[in-house]
Amino acid sequence: MLSGIKIIDFTRYFPGPFATLRLADWGAEVIKIEDPAGDPARIMDTIDGNEGCIFRCNSRGKKSKVFDLKNVQERTKVWELIRGADVVIESFRPGVPKRLGIDYETLKQINPSLVYCSLSGYGQNTSISPLAGHDLNYMAYSGVLDQLTDAADRPIKPNIALADLVGGIAASEAILAGLVQKARTGEGCYLDVSLTESVMALMGLHAAHHSATSEEHGINDHGIAYHIYETKDGRYVTIGAIEEKFWQNFCQAVNREDLLPGHRTKPEPNNPYYLEMATLFKNRTFGEWAEFAVKVDCCLAPVLKTSELASQKFVQERGFIEHKWGMNYVATHYMPGRSFLSGTSPYPKLGEDN
CATH class of the missing domain: 3.30.1540.10 (formyl-coa transferase, domain 3)
Structure with missing residues (x-):
């Protein structure tokens, strides 16, 4: 469905790569731009001395090019790539893209129809935008963590990166909306996606319930x-x-x-x-x-436990989990009539597409 769409991906770790994985699974060409050291996720949770699960799961079907954005000549090569791209996505702290010469104001001069997505922890223009953070912090600020409690009403540390994943979904959704606008009008756009706000969107019913009743919990009290x-x-x-x-x-x-x-x-x-x-x-x-x-x-x-998912009949009936390249992979969408891994490739080695 997204065949012919080219995405330049400056994101690292989890949320941004998950966003572009969803788009790659729909057929977009995703080119990861990595510095010479590579995406730090490559060395997290390593397997047999090779890239770890986080990187492998989120990087299938993508390309990897290495550029040092602090080098002016290297940056010029990146600009040339962006000239022919449809989408740019980055996940630096606010202000960093401008210092590296890849901010929206710079790139729209090169490619006026560019759909540009900034994915950050707290948005680009809030009082806490400069703060560092990770998934647990974003869930804390969003109010979601207060809803995930033990029997003593103490917040728990979930075993799933909820804010990262929801934020990745929100970013891919925003990019698709930007591409629809581009198709209709030829105009590009700037998208400011906050991981905290993305997961806070799950709190809509809670916020309404609290404002009407003053109760902090209770919407699932059936x-x-x-x-x-x-x-x-x-x-x-x-x-x-x-x-x-x-x-x-x-x-x-x-x-x-x-x-x-x-x-x-x-x-x-x-x-x-x-x-x-x-x-x-x-x-x-x-x-x-x-x-x-x-x-x-x-x-x-x-x-169900993680180890039980792949053997479930309902999972197998729709091919939502497949074993390939030594691991189980879970689809990001149901793709009727074909394997979601068909025609794709495993994770790229660092700079293999330079």
Whole structure:
């Protein structure tokens, strides 16, 4: 779908490369511009002395060119590349692109129809824009981290880089909107994408709820029918039977219609309905509940481990995970009728396309 679109990618680490991976998977030509030391992600989480998972996962199907942007002659070569590009994306701290001669005001003189995306932690023009940060910091500033808590209401450190990933999706979305405008009008644009704001966008319902009720939490407070329960063998399953019909289906399927009145009650230690539910789920194994989940229409799902994803029938049916080049790769989009890795290449070696 994006065949013929050329993207010059100055980003490093995780969010920007994830954004351009999504575009590469749709067929765009993505050229990573790296300094002589390379993207630092190359040496993070290394495997057998080679590039690590973060770099490999986000760099498939891309090219790599090495330029020292502090060198005027090298910078001129980059400008020539940009002259024929559709998109530039960078993730430096605000002000750095100007010092390197790759800021939007400079590059639009070279290519007036350029779609230029700046992806940063806090945006280009806020009081905290100059601050350094990483995913956990952005989730903290966004309010999202306060919603991810343990049983004692303490914020947890998630095992997924939520702000980085959501920010990458937001950047790819913004770039696609810029390309639509370019196709319609021939005009380029400047896109200022903040990782903090991107993940803060998930807080819209929370912010509205708080302004109306003064409550900090509670939008998922649907009682014992919307909860996570432990199984007989120490695994976990989820139930999301918010609607009466799904709650009724569940209670009937487990022969516990006496639980029906407890539908909206809270999962608290002094609630007998909650205690009965906790005991009920511990009467069956994870595998038994997983089988139950696909037979009974009640919004029940097992909590899968990473190691279990590729073997799931529903994953295999749509080819969303593939094993190639010694690793499992997860698609960024469902691509009907073809393998998402078909016609693509593994991660590029540093400067292999110079």
